[in-house]
Amino acid sequence: MQLNKQISIIDFEDKKFRIKTKESGIDTEPAFTHYLHNNKNGVSKYYKLDAIQHVKNLIEYKFPEETISTRVAENTLKYLISQNQTIPFPSPEKPKFKFIDLFAGIGGFRLAFQNLGGKCVFTSEWDKYSQQTYYSNFGEVPFGDITRKRTKDYIPDDFDILCAGFPCQAFSIAGKRGGFEDTRGTLFFDVAEIIKKKKPKAIFLENVKGLRNHDKGKTLATILNVLREDLGYYIPEPQIINAKEFGVPQNRERIFIVGFRKDLGIAEFEYPKPIKKKVTLKNILETETVSVKYYLSNTYIDTLRKHKARHESKGNGFGYEIIPDNGTANAVVCGGMGRERNLVYDFRLKDFTPVTNIKGEVNKEGIRKMTPREWARLQGFPDSYKIVVSDAQAYKQFGNSVAVPAIQATGKKIIDKLKTL
Missing domain, CATH: 3.40.50.150 (Vaccinia Virus protein VP39)
Structure with a gap:
C-alpha cells in the first residue's frame, strides 16, 4: 500500500490504538511518544526499537490484511516525525x-x-x-x-x-x-x-x-x-x-x-x-458564573455544619471552611475534606435547578465548591493547561500535584x- 497516503487515516492519538506488543505484553506507546519528542537530541536510541514496534502494531491493527515489515514501520515513524505536532506545552527549541x-x-x-x-x-x-x-x-x-x-x-x-x-x-x-x-x-x-x-x-x-x-x-x-x-x-x-x-x-x-x-x-x-x-483568592476565582453542579445542597450544608459543631464541642478544629475573597485557600488535597475546606461564596447563580442527583435543594446562600480550574490556578497551572478528565479525577490530580x-x-x-x- 502507499503508506503515506494511508497514514493520515490512522489516528495515532486515538485511545483505541493504545495496544500492547503481542510478543511481550509491553506497552510500547510511551516509547513511541518519547521517541517523537527526542529524535533530535540523541536520546531517541533508548526508545527507537519499541517505537517502531508500536507503529507496526498500530498499522497492523488498522490494516489487518497487510503484512507490515520493520522497514515500513520505520519509514512511517520518520514520516510521523516530519509532521508538525501541536501540543499546549512543547519543549524549548534550544534546551539549556x-x-x-x-x-x-x-x-x-x-x-x-x-x-x-x-x-x-x-x-x-x-x-x-x-x-x-x-x-x-x-x-x-x-x-x-x-x-x-x-x-x-x-x-x-x-x-x-x-x-x-x-x-x-x-x-x-x-x-x-x-x-x-x-x-x-x-x-x-x-x-x-x-x-x-x-x-x-x-x-x-x-x-x-x-x-x-x-x-x-x-x-x-x-x-x-x-x-x-x-x-x-x-x-x-x-x-x-x-x-x-x-x-x-x-x-x-x-x-x-x-x-x-x-x-x-x-x-x-x-x-x-x-x-x-501577595495574591488572594479573588485572583484565581472564575470570572463567569459557574455551573449549578458546584453549589452545595441545603441538606449537605446542614450535614457539614452539624459535623463541624460536633468537633468544635470537643475542642477540635475540623470541619468545612468558607474562604473569603481576600483570604488564602487551605491546601488542596484529594481526600478527606479537601473540597469542603475550600468552599467559597458566589452569588451570581440565577438558575438553581439541579443538574446532578442531590439530596434537597441547591442552597441560596451562595456557597459552592471551587471548580477544577480554580484548583489548577491555586497550584500555578496556566489557563491554557488542558483538563481532559472528569471533575473527580481533576480534583485528585491537582490535589496531588x-x-x-x-x-x-x-x-x-x-x-x-x-x-x-
Whole structure:
C-alpha cells in the first residue's frame, strides 16, 4: 500500500490504538511518544526499537490484511516525525539542560523546568488518568511502574537533573545506619537506585511536610544518609516551602530536598526567598458564573455544619471552611475534606435547578465548591493547561500535584548553581 497516503487515516492519538506488543505484553506507546519528542537530541536510541514496534502494531491493527515489515514501520515513524505536532506545552527549541520527571503526576515539575529552558527526556507515572492529562498537555505518555527493571532500562544517560515527588513510606531499618539497603521495598529505593546508576548532576525531591517527623524522624534521616553517604551528593538541610509565598493564594507547605553530585564541588545552596507579590483568592476565582453542579445542597450544608459543631464541642478544629475573597485557600488535597475546606461564596447563580442527583435543594446562600480550574490556578497551572478528565479525577490530580511556582523558583536556584560550573 502507499503508506503515506494511508497514514493520515490512522489516528495515532486515538485511545483505541493504545495496544500492547503481542510478543511481550509491553506497552510500547510511551516509547513511541518519547521517541517523537527526542529524535533530535540523541536520546531517541533508548526508545527507537519499541517505537517502531508500536507503529507496526498500530498499522497492523488498522490494516489487518497487510503484512507490515520493520522497514515500513520505520519509514512511517520518520514520516510521523516530519509532521508538525501541536501540543499546549512543547519543549524549548534550544534546551539549556535535560531532566527526568519521576512520579510525574500531571507534569508540575515538567512545566516548571520547561519554563526554565529544560528538556524532559524521560517521564514516569503509573496512574492512567494522570497519563491522559499528561499526554494531552505535553504530547508524551509517561512510562508506568518505575519499580520494574524494564521501565528503568528506558531511562537515558547524561541528563542533568532528576526530579521526583515520591510518596512517603516508612522504612524497615534493619541496621543502625539506615542506609541504601534499608530502603528496599519502598519507592524511595527506586529513586536512589536510579540516582546511583545515572549519577545526575543535581536532584530535586519533593514530599509532604510530614516527612520531617515521619517515623519519629527516622525516614528523613535515612533518606539524607543514603543521598549523602551512599550516593555521594551534597545535600543542604531540606527546607519547608509554602506555595503562598510564591504567588498563589494557597497555604501549602511541602518539604524540598535539593542535592548536587559531590565531585562538582558545590558546597552551598540557598533556597529561594519568598516573593513580595501577595495574591488572594479573588485572583484565581472564575470570572463567569459557574455551573449549578458546584453549589452545595441545603441538606449537605446542614450535614457539614452539624459535623463541624460536633468537633468544635470537643475542642477540635475540623470541619468545612468558607474562604473569603481576600483570604488564602487551605491546601488542596484529594481526600478527606479537601473540597469542603475550600468552599467559597458566589452569588451570581440565577438558575438553581439541579443538574446532578442531590439530596434537597441547591442552597441560596451562595456557597459552592471551587471548580477544577480554580484548583489548577491555586497550584500555578496556566489557563491554557488542558483538563481532559472528569471533575473527580481533576480534583485528585491537582490535589496531588506540586505547586508550579514554588518548584520553578527552587529550580531556578538549582540551574543558577549549575551555571557556575
